[in-house]
Amino acid sequence: MLAKLNQCTSGLWADAAHKLWFPDQASTYAAESDSTYSMILWVSIMFFVPLMIVMGYFVLKYKKAKGGKATSRLRHHNGLEITWTVVPCIFLVIMFVRGSWGYLDMSIPPEGARQVDVTAYKWAWSMDYGNGAIHPELHVVLDQPTKMVMRSTDVLHSFFVPAFRIKRDIVPGRYNIAWFEATMASEKISDEELAVILADHKESGDKQWDYDRHQVTEDGYRYFDLFCAEYCGQDHSTMQSYVVVHETQEDLDQWIKKISSRGETPPAEYGEKLYKLRNCVGCHSLEANKIVVGPSFHNLFGYDRELATGEKVLGDEQYIRESILDPKAKVVNGFNPQMPSFKGQLSDDDINSLIAFIKQQSDRGSTAADLAEEKSADEKAADAAE
Ligand code: HEC
Ligand SMILES: [Cu+2]
Incomplete structure (x- = not known):
C-alpha cells in the first residue's frame, strides 16, 4: 500500500508544481527530489488549510456570548484520537522512507565514477582535474557519474547546484564526498556567436568574465549555476561557479587539455x-x-x-x-x-x-x-x- 500511495503522490503533484517554480531537472536526482519535496509540501497544505478553516469556524461558532455561561469541556473521543494519530503517522513514514532512499542514493557514489577534487575557499571554487589542470568551473560528462571529493581550506562552505538538486556541506578538516549524474548537456554556441561575445567582452574592459552578461562561459558553453549555500563571510554572495556538461568524454578531455598548460603563453x-x-x-x-x-x-x-x-x-x-x-x-x-x-x-x-x-x-x-x-x-x- 505504501508504494502505491507513494506513486500517486509523486507523479501528479510533482509535475504541476515543479514547472511552476523549479529550475531545470538536469540530474538523475532531480525528479525524485522534486516529487518528494512536492509530496511533503502538498501533505502539509492538505493538513494546514482545512485545520485553519475549521479552527476559525469553531472560534466563531463557540464564542462565549457576553454574560453567557462557559460550557464544560469534551473529555475524550477514541475514534478521533486514533484517526489523528494514525493518519499523520502514515504520511510521516512515507516521507521518511522516501527521504532516506534519496539520501542513501546521494551518499554512495557508484563505482567507476569520474573524480574531481573540489576546493572551496573564501570566496571561490577550484576544481582539480588532475595533472595540474585546475579551473574554477566544474566540467563533467553527460550521463556519467562524477564523484566530488571536496574540502575547504578555511571555513564551512556548501556545494549547491540547484539544477541537479544537489547540496552538500563542505566542513573544514575533512573530506566531503558527493556525486551526481547530469542528464542535460550544456549547449555550445557557434564560433561566430562566440566571436561576437568575446569582442563584446574585450570592449567592456571587464577584468573578469561576466557570466551574467554573456550567458555562456569563455569557451562558449551554456552553464548551470553553482552556489555556496553556507554563509561564509564578506563575499559569500559572490562565491559562485558554473557547471558545464559536455556531451562526450572527448569533448571534456579536449577542454581539460586546453586549460592545463601554459604552453607558449608568456x-x-x-x-x-x-x-x-x-x-x-x-x-x-x-x-x-x-x-x-x-x-x-x-x-x-x-x-x-x-x-x-x-x-x-x-x-x-x-x-x-x-x-x-x-x-x-x-x-x-x-x-x-x-x-x-x-x-x-x-x-x-x-x-x-x-x-x-x-x-x-x-x-x-x-x-x-x-x-x-x-x-x-x-x-x-x-x-x-x-
Ligand atoms: C580571501 C582573499 C584573498 C585571496 C583570494 C588572495 N589573497 Fe593574497 N592577501 C590577502 C590578504 C588579506 C593579504 C594581507 C595579509 C597577509 O599578508 O596575509 C594578502 C597578501 C598577499 C601578498 C602580500 C602583499 C603585500 O602587499 O605585501 C601577496 C603577494 C598575495 N597576497 C598574493 C596573492 C595571490 C597571488 C593570490 C591568488 C593566487 C592571492 N593573494 C589570493 C587576501 C587574499
Ligand atoms: Cu562559501
Whole structure:
C-alpha cells in the first residue's frame, strides 16, 4: 500500500508544481527530489488549510456570548484520537522512507565514477582535474557519474547546484564526498556567436568574465549555476561557479587539455590569467589605492612593506612566493590574515607566472637582470644600426 500511495503522490503533484517554480531537472536526482519535496509540501497544505478553516469556524461558532455561561469541556473521543494519530503517522513514514532512499542514493557514489577534487575557499571554487589542470568551473560528462571529493581550506562552505538538486556541506578538516549524474548537456554556441561575445567582452574592459552578461562561459558553453549555500563571510554572495556538461568524454578531455598548460603563453600573460582564474582578483586590486580585502598589487614588487610585527620586508620574488604558499608567515600591517594558502594548488611555473605578472604592476618591476638584458638588447640594436 505504501508504494502505491507513494506513486500517486509523486507523479501528479510533482509535475504541476515543479514547472511552476523549479529550475531545470538536469540530474538523475532531480525528479525524485522534486516529487518528494512536492509530496511533503502538498501533505502539509492538505493538513494546514482545512485545520485553519475549521479552527476559525469553531472560534466563531463557540464564542462565549457576553454574560453567557462557559460550557464544560469534551473529555475524550477514541475514534478521533486514533484517526489523528494514525493518519499523520502514515504520511510521516512515507516521507521518511522516501527521504532516506534519496539520501542513501546521494551518499554512495557508484563505482567507476569520474573524480574531481573540489576546493572551496573564501570566496571561490577550484576544481582539480588532475595533472595540474585546475579551473574554477566544474566540467563533467553527460550521463556519467562524477564523484566530488571536496574540502575547504578555511571555513564551512556548501556545494549547491540547484539544477541537479544537489547540496552538500563542505566542513573544514575533512573530506566531503558527493556525486551526481547530469542528464542535460550544456549547449555550445557557434564560433561566430562566440566571436561576437568575446569582442563584446574585450570592449567592456571587464577584468573578469561576466557570466551574467554573456550567458555562456569563455569557451562558449551554456552553464548551470553553482552556489555556496553556507554563509561564509564578506563575499559569500559572490562565491559562485558554473557547471558545464559536455556531451562526450572527448569533448571534456579536449577542454581539460586546453586549460592545463601554459604552453607558449608568456609568463606574465599567463600570470594575469591565473590572477583571475584563482580569484586573486577577488581580494587584490591592481589600482594604486584600491583595497579590496588584501593589499593592491600596484607597486608591491620592489617596495618595502610593513608587517603586522612592525618589521619591514622588501617585496621581492622570495617574499611574494612565501606570501602565496604560506600567507600567515608574514602578515602585512593593517590587514587580517584572510588569505588562503595556495600550497599544492599552484605549480612552480604558476607561481613564477604570477610573480612575473605582479612585477608588471610595479614601476620597479624590472629587476637588475631585466635591465641588463634590455640594455644589452639596446646596445645590440644600436650596434646593428651602425
Ligand atoms: C580571501 C582573499 C584573498 C585571496 C583570494 C588572495 N589573497 Fe593574497 N592577501 C590577502 C590578504 C588579506 C593579504 C594581507 C595579509 C597577509 O599578508 O596575509 C594578502 C597578501 C598577499 C601578498 C602580500 C602583499 C603585500 O602587499 O605585501 C601577496 C603577494 C598575495 N597576497 C598574493 C596573492 C595571490 C597571488 C593570490 C591568488 C593566487 C592571492 N593573494 C589570493 C587576501 C587574499
Ligand atoms: Cu562559501
